[in-house]
Amino acid sequence: MSESKQETIRYPASRIVDIAKALSGDVRVRILEALGDKTMSVSQLAEALGVAQPTVSINVQILEQAELVVSTQGANREKLCSVTCRSILLELPAKPGEGLHRTEEIHMPIGMYSHCSVQPTCGMAARDGTLLGSTDDPRVFYMPERIDAALLWFSGAGYIEYYFANPMPPGASLDELHIRAELCSEAPSFKMTWPSDITVSINGLPVGTWTSPSDFGDRKGKLTPERWRAGSEYGRLTEWRVTAGGSQVNGEAASGTTIGELGLAFNQPIRVRFEVREDAPNANGMNLFGAGFGDHPQDIVLSFVRYHEQPQA
Structure with a gap:
């Protein structure tokens, strides 16, 4: 496991919708499965999943916005992806407005x-x-x-x-x-x-x-x-x-x-x-x-x- 990877990330109630949307797509869940503890390029993910590369790129971006995936640039300027954690903890809203962004x-x-x-x-x-x-x-x-x-x-x-x-x-x-x-x-x-x-x-x-x-x-x-x-x-x-x-x-x-x-x-x-x-x-x-x-x-x-x-x- 990468040293930069956290075991658990805790998200406030205001991030619930973002995280739920990121995890609601089958392709995005399969990307997380494929990455596991590995680092893979977008082209490698496309080949492993049998999905077009542009589709993988779009779904990787959604996972990045939710901070579930992080990307770096490889030696050949290709995007290298890895997951940020092994588990997440979501805080549920307890008062009106806590589930919203600022x-x-x-x-x-x-x-x-x-x-x-x-x-x-x-x-x-x-x-x-x-x-x-x-x-x-x-x-x-x-x-x-x-x-x-x-x-x-x-x-x-x-x-x-x-x-x-x-x-x-x-x-x-x-x-x-x-x-x-x-x-x-x-x-x-x-x-x-x-x-x-x-x-x-x-x-x-x-x-x-x-x-x-x-x-x-x-x-x-x-x-x-x-x-x-x-x-x-x-x-x-x-x-x-x-x-x-x-x-x-x-x-x-x-x-x-x-x-x-x-x-x-x-x-x-x-x-x-x-x-x-x-x-x-x-x-x-x-x-x-x-x-x-x-x-x-x-x-x-x-x-x-x-x-x-x-x-x-």
Whole structure:
């Protein structure tokens, strides 16, 4: 047995779901069986299990994320795998929230909104850069194909609203709520000087306004497909944060709305709205970028943060 291998690893209650998922696949259990007390390369595992090498690689990564397998680089730059322990001990949760991570995240595709109000110029594009429906036709925002959107835009005033599930069980405390998204203003083609005031509200309460300085199109977005030639190329990754002391946008104080005022309930959706208000000083529309467009590989991310986890014994 490798000297670095532990006999038993103890996992807190917040890791139960990770470990359970890692052990729920037949291929992953067979990988652990094949490794035993040995070190094997990915190609050796594929041959021993009779499974395609890419499949082995994916399942090894899942085991690595759960810290059940560790990998090193061999002499020929091949990945060498070994197990980290011979047994595991899982602590069961004893209080609401102990089975959750310190930060739980929900990733929402930008096309999965629940309500909207848009006006031309407006439209949507898929991840490959093709248009969904026709441009400047608000009916596109009500078509089933909208779920494939990787970029959506509207000019002037309007909004896009999403319903998020609340992962926190009854009685579990929540200290912060974060929203991250890549956005910018919207102008015909693009305009580098084109400010737009984009406000986020949660359950009807405003948590802050960010003024986008531009409809960015001066260069290609890092993830934007080559076939896209319609102007807007990338946005700015922007974060709204709600705490017990108020709300911030990109770390700057923005609103007096506190997390306790949001009325969060485990059995009620959390309504998140991105809006350019009609009375905004700069009502110049919005581009919202998904995982396959712009500069950042993410959709809308809603994070639930607790300051404290159950201490390990």
